[in-house]
Amino acid sequence: MAYSVPPQHEPNAVDRMISVVDLLGTPTLARIYTYLARTAEDPTTEEVIDALGIAQTTAYESLNHLTDTGLAEQTTETRPYRYRAIPVDLQVAIDSTEATPYAITPMLIDAIGRSADNENIALYIDRNGIGGLADALIYAIDHTAGRVTTQIMARELDHSVLEAGTILTELRDIVRTWQPEHVENDDAGSEHPL
Amino acid sequence: MSSVAHIADASLFIASGSVQNAKFNALRTEARRTDRRFIIPERVYEELTDRSDGDETEYTTSTLPIDVAIEDGWVAVFGPLDYTNPRVATAMDDTCRYIARETDRQENTIEKADAALAGCAAQLLDTGAVDRVVVYTADIAAGEGIVAAITHSDLPDRIEFIEGFSYLENLTADPF
Numbered sequence: 001m002a003y004s005v006p007p008q009h010e011p012n013a014v015d016r017m018i019s020v021v022d023l024l025g026t027p028t029l030a031r032i033y034t035y036l037a038r039t040a041e042d043p044t045t046e047e048v049i050d051a052l053g054i055a056q057t058t059a060y061e062s063l064n065h066l067t068d069t070g071l072a073e074q075t076t077e078t079r080p081y082r083y084r085a086i087p088v089d090l091q092v093a094i095d096s097t098e099a100t101p102y103a104i105t106p107m108l109i110d111a112i113g114r115s116a117d118n119e120n121i122a123l124y125i126d127r128n129g130i131g132g133l134a135d136a137l138i139y140a141i142d143h144t145a146g147r148v149t150t151q152i153m154a155r156e157l158d159h160s161v162l163e164a165g166t167i168l169t170e171l172r173d174i175v176r177t178w179q180p181e182h183v184e185n186d187d188a189g190s191e192h193p194l
Numbered sequence: 195m196s197s198v199a200h201i202a203d204a205s206l207f208i209a210s211g212s213v214q215n216a217k218f219n220a221l222r223t224e225a226r227r228t229d230r231r232f233i234i235p236e237r238v239y240e241e242l243t244d245r246s247d248g249d250e251t252e253y254t255t256s257t258l259p260i261d262v263a264i265e266d267g268w269v270a271v272f273g274p275l276d277y278t279n280p281r282v283a284t285a286m287d288d289t290c291r292y293i294a295r296e297t298d299r300q301e302n303t304i305e306k307a308d309a310a311l312a313g314c315a316a317q318l319l320d321t322g323a324v325d326r327v328v329v330y331t332a333d334i335a336a337g338e339g340i341v342a343a344i345t346h347s348d349l350p351d352r353i354e355f356i357e358g359f360s361y362l363e364n365l366t367a368d369p370f
Contacts, residue, residue, distance in 0.1 A: 119253075119254060120253050120254055120255070123252075123253055124253075142297075143332075143333070145334075146296060146333075146334030146335050146338070147296065147297055147298065147335070148297050148335070149293060149297065149308065149333040149335050149336050150204065150205050150208075150332070150333055151305070151308045151333075152293075152297055152299060152303070152304070152308075155303070155305075160241075160244045160246055161204050161208075161241040161244065162204070162208060162241065162242070162244055162253070162255060162256065162258075163253065165204055165205050165208035165209070165255070165332075166208055166253045166254075166255045168205075168332070169205075169208060169209045169211075169255075169332075169359075169370060170370075172359060172370045173369060173370045176369075
């Protein structure tokens with residue numbers, strides 16, 4: 001895996017942005033990050049390997065990379081080391097006139113991580129890009145709250161009803177995992193709550 | 195004994211997936227166990243068999259077993275809708291308005307066909323074909339809109355909405 005080179009100093013905001021870009025482009029890294037973020041007891045490397053069924057080398061490399069780039073931290077001084085994810089909430093607006101910046105949060109990273117073993121999410125990213133998946137997540141959040149229908153999403157994103165319905169189905173669990181107590185018809189917040 | 199029509203939309207069948215999917219098999223088993231036939235409006239059949247996305251690679255839902263289900267007799271296509279029947283037209287218009295309001299969209303962006311389930315329900319009730327209708331959809335705004343529209347017409351207490359994802363999860367005890 002070709003990750004960006006970790007900074008030699010304490011990661012600042014730009015370093016963390018670059019490391020988040022690594023996550024967005026690397027489903028395995030995204031899966032490991034998500035596992036750390038979702039597991040209450042900070043897991044050991046062995047536990048990560050067992051839970052995700054990944055190779056030992058991949059796990060060691062990925063955990064080192066996550067800690068080097070400020071996306072995770074080691075929570076024990078002695079072996080076996082335990083790891084914890086550092087929360088990500090990155091606002092992205094290329095153009096300052098853009099009304100609603102994208103928020104890159106663990107929900108999007110989780111969706112990308114699942115593309116490693118979910119062929120529908122993987123194909124959706126192939127067709128629509130990571131940005132397209134970010135858009136679809138916004139619709140999935142609204143759909144779970146009853147604020148959009150499959151047909152409306154299909155029209156607005158120029159999808160078939162089948163494609164819209166398929167990605168809504170695949171993203172449902174992710175939305176419910178990260179928004180377990182979502183409020184129906186909650187209109188609060190102006191940002192895309194990814 | 196009262197007769198009941200079970201009307202489903204595309205979201206239920208997309209969520210239940212292919213014949214390899216446990217949710218599809220649970221849906222088929224439930225239909226057979228309860229001797230239930232799911233009715234889909236023509237529009238829904240078109241959505242489920244739409245091949246306009248044609249690509250070399252396909253989603254696992256790109257070829258849904260809807261024709262197999264129809265052949266097996268537990269799904270049937272209903273149509274055409276009788277738009278000259280005022281109850282059908284009103285139910286569809288009311289449902290579109292409800293969807294527009296709940297989703298914060300302009301009314302003219304909601305297509306009448308989005309309310310095909312409402313039209314189908316109104317037609318089956320109005321012609322006396324059935325006494326009650328249950329609609330299955332994962333689109334909460336549409337499901338609630340249909341219930342509101344049918345209830346506001348002079349066909350009250352004869353409509354029920356079941357949210358499609360939860361329905362499938364309950365059948366399989368397996369979340370999405």
